[in-house]
Amino acid sequence: xxxxxxxxxxxxxxxxxxxxxxxxxxxxxxxxxxxxxxxxxxxxxxxxxxxxxxxxxxxxxxxxxxxxxxxxxxxx
Numbered sequence: 001x002x003x004x005x006x007x008x009x010x011x012x013x014x015x016x017x018x019x020x021x022x023x024x025x026x027x028x029x030x031x032x033x034x035x036x037x038x039x040x041x042x043x044x045x046x047x048x049x050x051x052x053x054x055x056x057x058x059x060x061x062x063x064x065x066x067x068x069x070x071x072x073x074x075x076x
Contacts, residue, residue, distance in 0.1 A: 004073075011069030018065030025058040 033051040037044050 007072045011072045018062040022062045
């Protein structure tokens, strides 16, 4: 296997796994937030703010993975 082919394969796998992990994480955070809101409706605002911060941090992982993937390919 050529080095550029291995880099392309590694970049694709890294971006895919990062996207799957982020999807699972966001699903868990959102589900727990809905569960918390249903148990304690008066804490809705605080829970939503915390959820949006967590989702933003979780979304940073696939963005970083894509940047690293592009760096592996030499496109940056």
